[in-house]
Amino acid sequence: MKKTVSLILTVVLILGMLSGCSKSSSDGKDSKTSSAGVTTESTEAEESETSVDAKEKEAPMLAEQVAAGTLPKLEDRMPAAEDVMVEPDIKSLGQYGGSITSTTNDQGHWGWGPWTEESMFRFKQDGSGQVEANVCKDFSPNEDATVWTIELRKGMKWSDGEPFTADDVIFYYDHISTPALNPDRTAIAVDAKGYYPAYTSKPYNCYQVNKDGKSYWAKFDKVDDYKFTVTFAAPKPDFPVAVAVDNKWMFLPKHFYAKYVARKDGVSDDPSFPLITEEQAIANANKDFGKEWTDYSTMGKDIGYYNWDYAIVPQLRSFIAVKDNWNTVGQTYELVRNPYFWKTDSEGRQLPYLDSIKFEIINDADQIVLKQTAGELDVSTVLPNDFSVVTTATQITHTPIQWVTPDWCAAPSLSLCQSVKDLDKRALFQDIRFRQALSIAADRNLMNSTLMNGQSKPAQASVPQGVNGFDGEWQTQWTELDVDKANSLLDEITEPWNKAEGTYRKMKGTNKDLEIIISIQDPSIEGDYVALLQSAYKAIGIKISDKVDANIAQSILVNDIEAKFETLSVTSPAVRPDAVVPMRNFNCWYGAYGKWYEDGKSTANGGLEPTGDMLELIHAYDAIKAATGPDREQVVEDNVKKIYELHKKNQWVIGFLAPLPINWIVNNNVKNFPSGIVYADEYRFASMIRPEQLYLQK
Known part of the structure; x- marks a missing residue:
């Protein structure tokens, strides 16, 4: 079980299935409460006044090259004065020089890439x-x-x-x-x-x-x-x-x-x-x-x-590679400051402040933890299971800083395909009472203690705290364990069930057992979820089976799927709608309705035309797409709200546990590292650090 927990938490972090919240303390510091109840403070919250020479407009290492005649003067490297981009100073003006060390694996396209994008x-x-x-x-x-x-x-x-x-x-x-x-x-x-x-x-x-x-x-x-x-x-x-x-x-x-x-x-x-x-x-x-x-x-x-x-390719990035060893385990991949970088701070001093960022290429999670506890990494993310160990070991030298993600739950939620081919199951899956029964029959406290080491809490799949659109009532909707009420709801929509041992409910008007087949990709991770749901839903007469499907995406494309575990994650339906709106054949919960929209609102290629609230999602999304002119922002805001209200009403995807925060561990000498940022693919993950503004306090 310990291995499974570790795998689940690793996948949770990698996929961004994390979230958290921030609060402001009375003394004005940026405070963070971790999943373990630990309050942490941003390293830049109360920085001492930094000694900066405002006349120094470029890094000394570049000034030396200019003096040696190997690099053009600063004014010849930068855009015209009126076109230079001036970055706001996150907390303070920085000092030039030094390097910081982080880590990534040998699949670093998306590991280090966003840092300097x-x-x-x-x-x-x-x-x-x-x-x-x-x-x-x-x-x-x-x-x-x-x-x-x-x-x-x-x-x-x-x-x-x-x-x-x-x-x-x-x-x-x-x-x-x-x-x-x-x-x-x-x-x-x-x-x-x-x-x-x-x-x-x-x-x-x-x-x-x-x-x-x-x-x-x-x-x-x-x-x-x-x-x-x-x-x-x-x-x-x-x-x-x-x-x-x-x-x-x-x-x-x-x-x-x-x-x-x-x-x-x-x-x-x-x-x-x-x-x-x-x-x-x-x-x-x-x-x-x-x-x-x-x-x-x-x-x-x-x-x-x-x-x-590739180091050979000219870039506009703040830091650029010096050699192509980003995928070589055991080596350090270094990105050095771009002498032609086109941004300055508020005093007209060319960014970045740091000389370089170094990434140690490590695949083994245990090795990363060893380096973290030894304080050898200046900036890195820590898995929830390792948080206490790492923060205790580095409490003098490093500070935990939390970000949030837009994931609607910490662990995979149950997604029922609303367009499932079996028409009897489709009728059930589309009935709100059925989804409510499934939700209140799940023992979320058992899931939390068994699968998440008690680090999460019961929660519904919904916009998480810390992200625009959060609704506390929605987060707790249908999360109280109530097996009796679940059975009462199911009695209304299935054949009568006598609760005899080893029997299951029959679908209305049929002699077929009420069975949900969940497609999974990795039994070592998802298998424990299946086992817990099998036990929970046996008490309400529903049989849960699983089917290993190595190509679930293709199964969704051809509408050959009943259910799967998936996490909705979206910063806003106006930014990336496909997780919460059936606008392409992408997610299990809407299935062939997305195919209908993707094909130009046509059923010619297997798409299903939506009705009711599913169609209302489409109408709201179309309104967002079509909005122009001075009223656009209000139209977008109104229809984003409508999309969320439709999800709250229908709960097409059933969540179990609240998102976890993502924890950065940052060396106390690293300044201008922001806190409370939304960590999302849309926002390009670590690019939100604005690493050109990081500096080392000397």
């Missing part, structure tokens, strides 16, 4: 779901949001000193992001002549709109070197938010990538883009990257999508 539009730190200009200087729509104008920062440069311009964005869009397009900007069919996929092998929804049942790709047009427009066939009011979620890095250095991209589709008149074949592009990449790619698509995804893995 710089997106065209970025989410604000306040968890509001609003975006702001970042790489770009400004952005604005026309009246109906069919045309967006994006203004870049004049004089901004890549990490190799080359100018960053609109050409880099348009090149990336036309030749990296899009597949082959018809003249009307619909995608050419896969089996049609002239088809080719996107260079990164991933089509981005943020650049597409649906109109009259067809999907149209946007058109990018250059206005000048520092301004371009994005034109859609229909209104796209959420374009900046959609990009911030779906394709944050909507640019690559054209001067670098032109020799690795085979020229296609209307660029024969562009002398700056060499005409090369796929074979030549592969040969160039193999030579320059030191690889042995044989397939153009694989090469394109590796260097086009995961471009940040």
Whole structure:
């Protein structure tokens, strides 16, 4: 059981199934209450006055290079004065110099990558779901949001000193992001002549709109070197938010990538883009990257999508790699400050403050804990099971800082497919009384003590505390154990049951046992949940079985699933709706209703047309998508609230335990580390640290 608990908690952290809350203490410090009831304080809450020379506008290591003539002067490396991005000082102005150490595993694309990510539009730190200009200087729509104008920062440069311009964005869009397009900007069919996929092998929804049942790709047009427009066939009011979620890095250095991209589709008149074949592009990449790619698509995804893995690729990031050892266990992967980074603090001092960030590549969880307890990691996350040990060992040198996540529960919730093929089960699954009975028959206290070492508490699948939309009444809805009431509810919707040992209820009008088959992927983790539900639901006459399904995603696509464990996680339905709205064939709970929407509200390919409250979810989402003009924010707010109210009323997904906080352990000398931040994929996880503002107090 101990191994299972550890695995569950590990998966919980990795998937972001965490949450927590913050409170302000009377003395003004940022206080945090951990899952163990420990109150912690942000390291930057009461920092001493930092001694900073405001005349020092760049790091000494860079000033030395300028003096030696190996690096251009600061004013020649930065954007024009009016276009420099000034970051707010989180707590205090920082000191230059030093390195901090963290850790990641050898699958570090998404481990270290978000730390230094710089997106065209970025989410604000306040968890509001609003975006702001970042790489770009400004952005604005026309009246109906069919045309967006994006203004870049004049004089901004890549990490190799080359100018960053609109050409880099348009090149990336036309030749990296899009597949082959018809003249009307619909995608050419896969089996049609002239088809080719996107260079990164991933089509981005943020650049597409649906109109009259067809999907149209946007058109990018250059206005000048520092301004371009994005034109859609229909209104796209959420374009900046959609990009911030779906394709944050909507640019690559054209001067670098032109020799690795085979020229296609209307660029024969562009002398700056060499005409090369796929074979030549592969040969160039193999030579320059030191690889042995044989397939153009694989090469394109590796260097086009995961471009940040390679030190050779010029970046706009605050810290850049010096060698490609990010996937080598036992080594330290170092990111050093970008001398051309385009942000300053409020005193006009170039960021970042730190000289570098070092990531120790470790796969073994026990080794990480050993390093944490020894105080060897300056910044790292701690699993709930290890929290007490690590914080006790480092109480003098480190401080715990909590973040929250938008997950609706700490452990997998029970998702019943509302479009399940068995019509008798569909009728039951769609009955609110059935879902309520399942919820109040579950012994959440037993689940907590057995599976979570008592670190959580009973809770319903709902917007968690610390995230916009939290509702305390919703969080406790149907969480009290009441087997008698559950049986009473089921008596209304099934055949009579005499509660004889070894028997189960029969579905209404049938002689079929009431059985729920839960599809699982990993019995070592999900098996204990199945066992607990089998015991709990036996008391209300429901048989629980499990089926190992290695390809659950495909089963959902073809509507061949009854139930599964899944956790809803969403910062806002306006930001990433697919977890809580049936807008694509993605989640078990809505199943084929999502297929209907994804296919242009058609049942032609197996989708089911929703009715009732399921359809109301669609209407609310459509209202959010269509909202334009000065009233947009209010329309979005009203319909986000409506989506949450519909989930509260129906409880389509049944949760059991409250989310756990994510705990960072931060060296006391590391300053400007923020607390209470929402830790989410949409917000790019650790990018919310704003690591360019971290510094070491000397």
